[in-house]
Structure formats: C-alpha cells, structure tokens
Amino acid sequence: MARSAATTATKEATPPANSSPAPQQDSNDFLWTYTEEPHRTRRLAIIKAHPEVLKLCGPEPMTKYVVAGVVGLQVVLAYLLQSTPFWSLKFWAIAYVFGATANQNLFLAIHEISHNLAFKSPLANRLIAIVANLPIGIPYSASFRPYHLTHHKSLGVDGLDTDLPTALEAFVLNSILGKAFFCTFQIFFYAIRPMTVYRVDLTKIHALNILVQAAFDVVLVRFTSYNALLYLLLSSFLAGSLHPLAGHFIAEHYVYETITPTQRNPDNKVPLPETFSYYGPLNILAYNVGYHNEHHDFPAIPWTRLHSLYEIAKEFYEPLPHHQSWSYAIWRFIWDENVGMSCRVKRKEGGRLVGGGAKWKQSEVEA
Structure with missing residues (x-):
C-alpha cells in the first residue's frame, strides 16, 4: 500500500506517517498561526x-502543445461517445479513466497558465x-486566475485565501461521512x-471566456448530441471527485503532520508546516503540481523545471514532509479521525488581494 510519510534529512530514522500521530488540535478549530507564510522566506x-535558480524562471513553450493535444483528445472522445447512453x-468508465484524467490535466494547465507560463504575452496566456x-x-479560467494568485499572495489568510475551508464547512463536514461527501463533491466546493x-471584478476576459465556452458547448451539441457535452461535464466532475489525481487538492495544504502543543500556542513564532509536496509518478499527468513547495516558493518557474529547482536546492526541500501517494x-483524510477539514493553517491578517478591485503589476503578482 502506498503511504504518506514525513521525510527528514535522516529519512531512515523517520517513521511512516500512517504509523505516527496526526495533528493534535481542537477538532472545531483550525491551526492558527501568527508567523509569516514560509515561502517568501525560503x-x-x-x-x-x-542564485542560478532564477534562470529557471520564464514561460515553457511545450505547454501550448500539451494543451492542444489534451483538448483534441477530449473533443474526439466526446464525439465517439455521442450515441453511448449516459x-x-x-x-462512465471512459469518463473516469480518460476523461477525468484529461480534464484534471486541463485544470492544472489553467493553473500553470494563470502564472503566465505558457507565453510571454499576458493576453496570449489568457x-x-x-x-x-x-x-x-x-x-472558469478567467475567474480562477485572480483567486489563485491571491491564494499565493495570501496563503492561509482568513477571508482572502479561498482555498481554505470556511468555518461552516469545517463544522458541518467534521465526520467520516462529511469528509467523504467533501472528497466526492469537492469540485463544487472549489467552484462555489x-x-x-x-x-x-468582471472584465472583458471574463466575458470572452463565457462567450467562447457557450459557443463551443452549443456547437458541440448541434453537431453531435447532448451526450457529448454530458461526457465533458461528467469528466470535470470526476476529475474533482474520488480520483487519484484529485488527491492533490487535499495533499497540497491539509496538515497531516504532528502539531505539538508548543506550536499551537498562539504566541509561538515557530512556523507550522502548511504546504506539502508529492514526488511520485502521477506528476507526469499533472504538470508536476506535486512539487508544491517548490511551486509556492517560485511561482514563476514552469512545470518542466520544478524538478531542476528541487535538485539545485535539495538541502532546502529534502527535509520537508511530503506525501508518497x-x-x-x-x-x-476520510478515515483518520485526527485529520479533517480544520487541519489547515490559518492566519488572521497579512497577504494581498489580486483582483476584486485591487490593481497589481505583473512583477508584483509573480514575486
């Protein structure tokens, strides 16, 4: 069985995570901290x-070709399934195995592109x-960008980082059934x-995104059938449900590690772990999003060069806890009673809002 493990510089002495205690905390509260988020400091x-790591920054030309190939694959599959009963x-098997994998790949392509890492031109990236x-x-691509960039600039900040569960979610879903419901329908939570x-703020890019998507959906149904569109929508749902690739949503920032009483002291200044990487083979299908500490440290480094960043700065990344699966x-997340919706690091202030009326230069966004 694949296991999630905390690794340190002395890996041999570190017990696997499934045999070590999970975060000890009040199940009705989050992991509050008063320290700065760790990524800027690191x-x-x-x-x-x-200093040579800065040479890794900049667009990756391969991204546009991968996007074109996956979009083409999904259009072909939708066409082939137009007469197959929903x-x-x-x-469902094709939607789960191929469709969900492809659409999760496209979710992460949009994530990558939100950092202007497909082209030099911001408009070309949009x-x-x-x-x-x-x-x-x-x-959703136009709306995703400002929310995601704010997640980077305001990691863990209550009221700004929309990747964080709300207090209501943590209270209502604080059970095995609640967590299973969240994992099954988490795509809707991240959308709403x-x-x-x-x-x-709505912009011309939002309007174009809506217009182009509506036109595509209408043309697809007009020249195939409603089943073709249902295939794409089902693929999107399954991509954010109980699918192996969907594990990255939870693995990235939910805290599985032991949090000591000292660390939970509100006056404590020792940073809590709040971002976790995964270095396994599924990164091949997911734009290396598993290199998540690396991505938050250097959001201007594209997916093809995150491994190089890890190798160059290995002494910084190897000691950090990470997931194996x-x-x-x-x-x-579902079955361990000590891991749940409130196992997220939160801070009450700090960060910056990108979008929503705030105007930032691109250099500030990517810094």
Whole structure:
C-alpha cells in the first residue's frame, strides 16, 4: 500500500506517517498561526544560496502543445461517445479513466497558465487558458486566475485565501461521512466557495471566456448530441471527485503532520508546516503540481523545471514532509479521525488581494 510519510534529512530514522500521530488540535478549530507564510522566506534563502535558480524562471513553450493535444483528445472522445447512453458502464468508465484524467490535466494547465507560463504575452496566456477551458464545459479560467494568485499572495489568510475551508464547512463536514461527501463533491466546493468569500471584478476576459465556452458547448451539441457535452461535464466532475489525481487538492495544504502543543500556542513564532509536496509518478499527468513547495516558493518557474529547482536546492526541500501517494492522502483524510477539514493553517491578517478591485503589476503578482 502506498503511504504518506514525513521525510527528514535522516529519512531512515523517520517513521511512516500512517504509523505516527496526526495533528493534535481542537477538532472545531483550525491551526492558527501568527508567523509569516514560509515561502517568501525560503525563496530568499534559496536565491542567496543558489542564485542560478532564477534562470529557471520564464514561460515553457511545450505547454501550448500539451494543451492542444489534451483538448483534441477530449473533443474526439466526446464525439465517439455521442450515441453511448449516459448511464452505461462504458460511458462512465471512459469518463473516469480518460476523461477525468484529461480534464484534471486541463485544470492544472489553467493553473500553470494563470502564472503566465505558457507565453510571454499576458493576453496570449489568457487566450490559451480559454482554449484549455473548452472540454471542462463550464467557463472558469478567467475567474480562477485572480483567486489563485491571491491564494499565493495570501496563503492561509482568513477571508482572502479561498482555498481554505470556511468555518461552516469545517463544522458541518467534521465526520467520516462529511469528509467523504467533501472528497466526492469537492469540485463544487472549489467552484462555489470563492464567491461566498469575496467577488472579483468582471472584465472583458471574463466575458470572452463565457462567450467562447457557450459557443463551443452549443456547437458541440448541434453537431453531435447532448451526450457529448454530458461526457465533458461528467469528466470535470470526476476529475474533482474520488480520483487519484484529485488527491492533490487535499495533499497540497491539509496538515497531516504532528502539531505539538508548543506550536499551537498562539504566541509561538515557530512556523507550522502548511504546504506539502508529492514526488511520485502521477506528476507526469499533472504538470508536476506535486512539487508544491517548490511551486509556492517560485511561482514563476514552469512545470518542466520544478524538478531542476528541487535538485539545485535539495538541502532546502529534502527535509520537508511530503506525501508518497495522492490516493492514500484521500483515504487517510476520510478515515483518520485526527485529520479533517480544520487541519489547515490559518492566519488572521497579512497577504494581498489580486483582483476584486485591487490593481497589481505583473512583477508584483509573480514575486
């Protein structure tokens, strides 16, 4: 069985995570901290020790070709399934194995592109994100960017970081059934939650995203059938449900490690672990999003160069706790009573809002 383990510089002496205690905390509260988020501090330390890492920054030309290939694959599969009954095993099996994998890949392509890592031109990045959005069925690429960039700039900040569960979610879903419900329908939580926290300004790119997606959906149904569109929508749902690749949503920032009483002291200044990487083979299908500490440290480094960052700055990353399996991360999240919705690090202030009326230069966003 794949296991999620905390690794340190002396790996041999570290017990696997499934045999070590999980975070000890009040189940009705989050892990509150008064320290600065760790990524800026580590980024500066890495740059000081290895200034050559800055050469890794910049767009990755391969991204647009991967996007085109996956979009094409999904359109072909939708066409081939136009006459296959929605309730058939074949329809669901293809949607789960191929469709969900492809659409999760496109979710993460949009994530990558939100950092302007497909083209040098910001407009070109906005447009390729709209193309990547097509097989997802629902327009969201334009809205995702400001929320995601705020997640980077305001990691863990209550009221700004929409990746954080709300207090209501943590209270209602604090059970095995509740966590299983969240994992099954988490795509809807990530779609609806941002709008309940704060709303970003609508722009021409939002309008274009909606118009292009609506036109694509209408043309798809007109020349195939409603089943083709249902295939794409089902693929998107399964991609954010109980699917191995969907494990990254939970594995990235939910705290599985032991949090000592000293660390939980509100006056304590020792940073809590709050971002966790995964270095396994599923990264091949997921734009290396498993290199999540690396991504938060250097959001301007594209997916193809995150491994190089890890190798260059190995002394910084190797001691950090990380997951061995996204599937096991989901399993343990559901069944371990000590791991749940409130196992997230929160801070009451700090950070910056990107969007929602705030105007930031691109250099500030990517810093």
